[in-house]
Amino acid sequence: MADKEQKYEELVAQAKALSEAENDEIALMANVAAIIHGSFHFWWTGFYRVVGEELVLGPFQGPLACTRIKFGRGVCGTASKERRSGVVPDVEKFPGHIACSSASRSEIVVPMFRNGEVFAVLDIDSEKLSTFDETDRVFLEKIVQQCF
Ligand code: SME
Numbered sequence: 833m834a835d836k837e838q839k840y841e842e843l844v845a846q847a848k849a850l851s852e853a854e855n856d857e858i859a860l861m862a863n864v865a866a867i868i869h870g871s872f873h874f875w876w877t878g879f880y881r882v883v884g885e886e887l888v889l890g891p892f893q894g895p896l897a898c899t900r901i902k903f904g905r906g907v908c909g910t911a912s913k914e915r916r917s918g919v920v921p922d923v924e925k926f927p928g929h930i931a932c933s934s935a936s937r938s939e940i941v942v943p944m945f946r947n948g949e950v951f952a953v954l955d956i957d958s959e960k961l962s963t964f965d966e967t968d969r970v971f972l973e974k975i976v977q978q979c980f
Contacts, residue, residue: 843868876933887900896933918939920940941955
């Protein structure tokens with residue numbers, strides 16, 4: 833099995849254990865961000881929560897980030913509005929990308945659903961181009977679905 837898939841399989845198991853031990857959403861987001869970030873050493877790994885018409889910064893690992901993103905704006909706002917994951921190989925080519933950090937070059941955003949509504953997104957940024965692919969999308973969706 834590829835190294836990446838192996839790491840994700842371990843993360844899926846860890847995330848399952850974390851979600852069985854804790855049901856507070858914020859606490860769980862904090863630890864899920866920590867295990868993903870610790871395993872892959874991405875540039876930024878974290879959550880935004882839907883609050884009214886905006887996404888508001890939640891638990892994360894990495895440098896300072898934008899605190900509020902309007903629905904429909906940037907990679908995060910677009911994924912929430914369109915209700916599907918966004919894989920962006922080059923953020924500079926994504927119309928309306930919100931540059932919280934100039935070091936970020938590629939990004940993946942996975943919406944999280946509760947009662948059919950998007951209530952949060954998992955956002956991961958890389959300082960390298962084309963970091964994320966279908967493997968990341970499939971496993972990250974699995975991690976958030978089993979945890980939240
Ligand atoms: N680049 C994101 C904003 C969030 S940060 O990268 C942490 C976007 O366009 O939605």
